[in-house]
Amino acid sequence: MTSAAPHQRLRDDLLRPLLETSWRFYLLVGVLGVFVLAGLVAWATQMWFGFGISGIRWPVYWGFFVTNFVFWIGISHAGTLISAILRLVNAGWRRPVTRCAEVITAFSLVIGAMFPLIHLGRPWLAFWLAPYPSERLLWPNFRSPLVWDFFAINTYLTGSVLFLFLPMIPDFAAVRDRSSGLRRRVYRVLALGWRGTPKQWHRLEAAMSIMAVAIVPVAVSVHTIVSFDFSMAPVPMWQSTIFGPYFVAGAIFSGIAGLIIAMAALRKFLHLEDYLHPVHFQNLGKLMLVMALLWGYFVFNERLVTYYGNGPSEMAVFWRTQRESFAPLYWTMVTCNFVLPLVILGITRFRTITGCVIASFGVVVGMWLERFLIIVPSLGHKYLPYSYGTYRPQPVEIIITVATFAAMCLLYVLFAKFVPIISIWEMRAVQHPSPALIPPATAEHPLGETHA
Amino acid sequence: MAVDLDSCTGCGACVTACHAENNISTVGAEQAAIGRAKHWIRVERYWEGDFPDVRLKFRPVMCQQCDAAPCEPVCPTYASHHTEEGLNAQVYNRCIGTRYCANACPYNVRFFDFFNPSWDKPLHLQLNPDVSLREVGVMEKCTFCVQRIKSAKTQAQAEDRELKDGEIQPACVQSCPPKALVFGDLNDPESQVSRLSRSTRGSTLLEDIGTRPKVNYLARQTQL
Numbered sequence: 183m184t185s186a187a188p189h190q191r192l193r194d195d196l197l198r199p200l201l202e203t204s205w206r207f208y209l210l211v212g213v214l215g216v217f218v219l220a221g222l223v224a225w226a227t228q229m230w231f232g233f234g235i236s237g238i239r240w241p242v243y244w245g246f247f248v249t250n251f252v253f254w255i256g257i258s259h260a261g262t263l264i265s266a267i268l269r270l271v272n273a274g275w276r277r278p279v280t281r282c283a284e285v286i287t288a289f290s291l292v293i294g295a296m297f298p299l300i301h302l303g304r305p306w307l308a309f310w311l312a313p314y315p316s317e318r319l320l321w322p323n324f325r326s327p328l329v330w331d332f333f334a335i336n337t338y339l340t341g342s343v344l345f346l347f348l349p350m351i352p353d354f355a356a357v358r359d360r361s362s363g364l365r366r367r368v369y370r371v372l373a374l375g376w377r378g379t380p381k382q383w384h385r386l387e388a389a390m391s392i393m394a395v396a397i398v399p400v401a402v403s404v405h406t407i408v409s410f411d412f413s414m415a416p417v418p419m420w421q422s423t424i425f426g427p428y429f430v431a432g433a434i435f436s437g438i439a440g441l442i443i444a445m446a447a448l449r450k451f452l453h454l455e456d457y458l459h460p461v462h463f464q465n466l467g468k469l470m471l472v473m474a475l476l477w478g479y480f481v482f483n484e485r486l487v488t489y490y491g492n493g494p495s496e497m498a499v500f501w502r503t504q505r506e507s508f509a510p511l512y513w514t515m516v517t518c519n520f521v522l523p524l525v526i527l528g529i530t531r532f533r534t535i536t537g538c539v540i541a542s543f544g545v546v547v548g549m550w551l552e553r554f555l556i557i558v559p560s561l562g563h564k565y566l567p568y569s570y571g572t573y574r575p576q577p578v579e580i581i582i583t584v585a586t587f588a589a590m591c592l593l594y595v596l597f598a599k600f601v602p603i604i605s606i607w608e609m610r611a612v613q614h615p616s617p618a619l620i621p622p623a624t625a626e627h628p629l630g631e632t633h634a
Numbered sequence: 635m636a637v638d639l640d641s642c643t644g645c646g647a648c649v650t651a652c653h654a655e656n657n658i659s660t661v662g663a664e665q666a667a668i669g670r671a672k673h674w675i676r677v678e679r680y681w682e683g684d685f686p687d688v689r690l691k692f693r694p695v696m697c698q699q700c701d702a703a704p705c706e707p708v709c710p711t712y713a714s715h716h717t718e719e720g721l722n723a724q725v726y727n728r729c730i731g732t733r734y735c736a737n738a739c740p741y742n743v744r745f746f747d748f749f750n751p752s753w754d755k756p757l758h759l760q761l762n763p764d765v766s767l768r769e770v771g772v773m774e775k776c777t778f779c780v781q782r783i784k785s786a787k788t789q790a791q792a793e794d795r796e797l798k799d800g801e802i803q804p805a806c807v808q809s810c811p812p813k814a815l816v817f818g819d820l821n822d823p824e825s826q827v828s829r830l831s832r833s834t835r836g837s838t839l840l841e842d843i844g845t846r847p848k849v850n851y852l853a854r855q856t857q858l
Contacts, residue, residue, distance in 0.1 A: 231749075232749040232750060232771070233746070233748050233749075233770065233771060234665065234670070234748030234749045234770075238733075238746075239668050239670050239748075240669045240670060240671075240736075240742065240745060241669075241736070241742040243733035243737050243746060244733065244737060298732075301732075301733075302730050302731050302732060302771070303729070303731015303732075303746065303747070303770070303771025303772055303773075304729070304731050304769075304770075304771040304772065307730045308730060310710075310728075311710050311711070311730075320711075320712065320728075321712075322710050322711060322712075323707070323709055323710055323711060323712045325707040325708075326707060326709055326710040326734070327708065328708070328732055332710070411734075414707075414708065414738075415704060415708060415737055415738040416738065416740055416843050416845075417737060417738070417740075561737055564740060564742060565740050565741075565840055565843075566678065566695070566740075566839075566840070567680075568676075568678035568679070568680065568695075569678075569741075569742035571669050574668075
């Protein structure tokens with residue numbers, strides 16, 4: 183085999199989704215687009231008629247929207263955090279995984295960040311959260327966890343987009359060199375004048391090293407700050423000191439699940455079997471198993487301490503989730519988040535691609551329920567029994583929730599159509615002036631190994 | 635404010651007076667049934683014991699105007715803030731409707747406007763010109779009838795005199811038949827409300843949360 187052949191194959195395989203489009207793509211985009219449109223219509227309806235068409239009521243003022251907010255910000259921990267850590271430890275198997283992970287981060291952050299707007303009573307005034315010099319000299323309240331959220335999410339979004347964009351530059355150049363017409367002009371702009379000179383490679387590596395180090399603390403802080411939304415308020419079962427690590431662990435947990443589902447879909451529909459191997463799923467599966475154990479520990483800890491403390495208002499919420507009206511959801515959550523991953527991922531024979539995907543779907547459902555069960559039962563059982571209440575989601579909330587999942591898929595499908603979803607240059611190191619920076623391929627993953 | 639639970643008969647006059655004074659919109663039976671009625675003051679009823687040995691207790695609950703109010707630091711826009719007089723003010727125009735304040739409030743005395751305000755006829759003819767209407771998407775709550783406090787102060791200033799104890803009466807206090815509610819200046823040790831608050835019967839609601847409420851409940855001595 184000549185040395186040029188694998189390059190050629192790599193480029194053909196990974197650029198094919200960009201250059202060839204089948205009717206299935208249009209159908210998929212159409213179907214997902216309809217769902218997204220339905221969500222937008224639902225949101226417009228809510229603004230037009232008033233928030234009353236949603237299901238929230240006194241005293242449960244947060245419902246599906248805030249659940250979705252926390253859930254999607256959690257999913258966003260798939261990407262940047264995992265890929266940054268894998269980059270920092272220079273793990274060989276990371277190469278085909280990093281970009282599909284980083285894309286999840288960028289898109290789920292955008293979707294998650296929409297929910298604070300959707301759930302506002304007066305979303306048209308959301309700009310008051312930004313500190314801008316107004317004529318009335320009013321600033322946002324920097325003591326409010328919601329303002330911390332605003333800054334944390336904006337920082338994380340900026341960082342993740344940079345972290346996603348930097349390693350895409352050489353690939354944009356590759357697309358530019360292979361296309362013509364409008365496509366060529368667009369990718370020429372995106373490639374930012376990339377010519378692959380040693381100086382450019384050096385700067386790219388330097389920038390990516392800085393971003394990989396910088397993004398890890400940002401990612402950890404983002405979900406800690408999201409957890410502060412709850413733990414800073416004197417609400418039973420919210421005021422807990424473990425919420426920071428509990429939320430971060432849950433976020434990484436659900437993020438890995440999202441990543442495994444996305445990778446399995448890419449592998450199947452874009453025919454990337456030669457690039458995404460069972461070993462990638464197994465490695466991520468092991469990581470998810472660790473997070474499942476960690477999550478189980480945190481839930482046990484939260485419950486045990488509450489039970490031991492035996493505060494009357496906490497116990498009201500405790501029993502409500504443990505064996506009363508929210509118990510079916512609670513035990514579904516425990517099954518999906520703990521029992522299922524432990525059985526499937528803990529037993530080597532079940533840790534196949536299919537097994538990992540099944541466990542991941544379980545974890546996604548379970549983690550969504552976890553966020554819901556943190557928010558609603560506590561708000562419905564705050565201290566004075568006279569003001570106990572509950573919550574029933576209404577169609578507008580359900581439609582918007584479904585639409586966000588469709589929006590995530592749609593953005594992902596479109597991204598995979600316009601950008602090589604597997605980093606081409608990281609797969610073939612030969613162009614790189616210092617191949618040592620590109621980690622060696624693993625035995626299970628020989629393709630792309632060209633710098634022997 | 636002091637609330638004498640011994641005197642409260644649970645008649646609900648305070649609730650009605652509050653609705654009338656503060657332009658609180660009526661939301662209709664359906665919305666009220668799912669929990670969207672906005673009673674800035676409510677009379678909580680608690681039953682104790684088993685039938686037929688039942689004791690009924692009333693407790694009027696309004697915004698406790700906490701000194702360390704959990705609703706204030708969480709508001710991202712300062713819509714919920716502390717005034718120099720010590721009231722928890724809610725600036726409707728500044729509210730963007732995150733509803734965080736209502737979640738943080740242990741007493742559940744904050745109410746969200748789910749729709750634009752409307753009134754069952756003929757209530758729309760008796761709106762109070764001193765109180766602003768709240769549009770859809772903002773939080774509202776008991777203000778201790780801040781409009782009455784302001785006007786009494788202005789009146790006293792115009793007449794070049796000090797405010798008299800008991801001169802300011804929020805709507806609930808004014809309408810309470812057994813005079814269970816007493817309003818006044820807690821900074822004046824001689825005022826009636828200060829004397830009542832120092833009573834050994836006095837306690838504040840959910841004291842252990844540490845919100846330092848300004849409403850003092852005088853414990854019940856007799857049994858209904």
